Structures are given as C-alpha cells and as structure tokens.
Ligand SMILES: O=C(O)CCC(=O)C(=O)O
C-alpha cells in the first residue's frame with residue numbers, strides 16, 4: 279500500500295527549450311551517458327585534481343576546476359588563458375576521452391551546430407554555496423564554435439543574459455543530465471550560476487559538476 283507512494287514522479291519538463299537565438303536547453307540529454315561520463319571523470323580527476331584557482335584580481339574562485347583536452351582554461355595573477363599544461367603538475371592535461379568528444383559533437387549538432395570539434399573541456403565542481411558570477415566565454419580563438427555545457431549532480435540556477443553585462447538574465451533550473459548549447463548570435467552572451475543550494479544527489483553526492491566543451495584554439 280505504501281510502495282506506490284514512492285513511485286518515481288514522471289519528469290514533465292519539456293526536453294527542449296529555446297533560450298535565445300543560437301541557445302538551447304536540451305533537458306536530460308546527457309542522462310544515457312552518465313555512467314560512462316562519471317567513470318571517465320574519475321580518471322581525469324585522479325591525474326589532474328580539482329583546485330580553486332585565483333582570478334587576476336587575487337580572489338580565489340568558489341568553484342573548483344580542472345580540465346581535459348589539449349588545452350585547459352586557467353586563471354592566475356597574470357590573467358585568463360588556455361594552456362596545454364596543468365600548472366600544478368607541469369604535465370599535459372589528461373586527454374579528452376572519446377566518449378566526451380563524441381557526446382559533445384552529438385549535443386552540438388542537436389543544438390544546431392554541425393562539426394563541433396572541441397579541444398578543451400573545463401570541468402567545474404560546485405560545492406554548496408559555490409557560484410559563478412556573470413561572464414562571457416571569450417578566451418577562445420574562434421567564436422564560430424559553440425559552447426556545450428553539461429550539468430551533473432545537484433540542480434543549479436543558470437543565469438543566461440544577453441550581449442551586455444547589464445542585460446537582465448533569465449533563470450533556468452539545470453538538473454542532472456541537462457545540456458545547454460549556445461553559439462552563433464548568443465555565443466558571447468553573459469551567463470553565470472547562482473550560489474548552489476545544499477542537497478544530496480543519488481549518483482553525484484553533495485555537489486554539482488559542470489563540463490563545458492570548447493574549441494579553444
Ligand atoms: O556551471 C555552469 O553551468 C556554467 C559554467 C561556465 O559558465 C563556465 O565554465 O564558463
């Protein structure tokens with residue numbers, strides 16, 4: 279009699295939602311890949327552990343980061359840039375797993391961008407309270423390629439604005455498996471993440487992991 283009370287509630291959120299011209303939210307798109315992606319993540323993190331980097335202004339970021347691919351995004355006192363080497367180990371960043379590259383290409387195509395070949399994947403780890411202030415992704419050489427962003431673990435409020443910092447951002451709740459693709463007219467739109475609410479996710483625990491695939495060079 280009680281068992282039926284605990285049946286899964288169907289997820290009735292639309293699977294696809296346009297956010298702006300060139301920007302789309304693909305809900306649950308990464309769900310079928312979750313186990314493969316998490317296994318690959320474990321190997322990457324073993325080689326290149328998460329670390330909280332410092333902005334050029336000297337502030338330590340609340341989000342912990344690492345990378346895989348031939349280029350990795352880094353920030354320190356001298357600025358933001360892509361670097362082929364992990365500054366903590368002096369070694370090249372872990373290679374981008376095939377499952378990542380194929381997944382990102384497929385997601386980009388689903389978002390309307392064919393032939394996306396990412397060379398960088400920034401991996402963000404949000405503990406409860408961690409946030410990312412509004413910014414543009416503009417350290418890449420070629421803005422013709424989109425950004426493909428994958429959310430895993432705890433839900434977050436993603437802020438997606440416009441071409442100007444002052445443009446009021448819309449708020450989207452991103453859940454485990456959700457993918458956002460933005461490019462073309464919205465490639466340089468401001469975006470960020472509100473402070474992560476505490477919680478516990480069945481597969482990922484007490485955190486949110488975000489992967490952003492980029493064509494850096
Ligand atoms: O965590 C997110 O959803 C966004 C991350 C982001 O904007 C970035 O890494 O540049």
Ligand SMILES: [Fe+2]
Pocket residue numbers: 413414415469
């Ligand atoms: Fe970003």
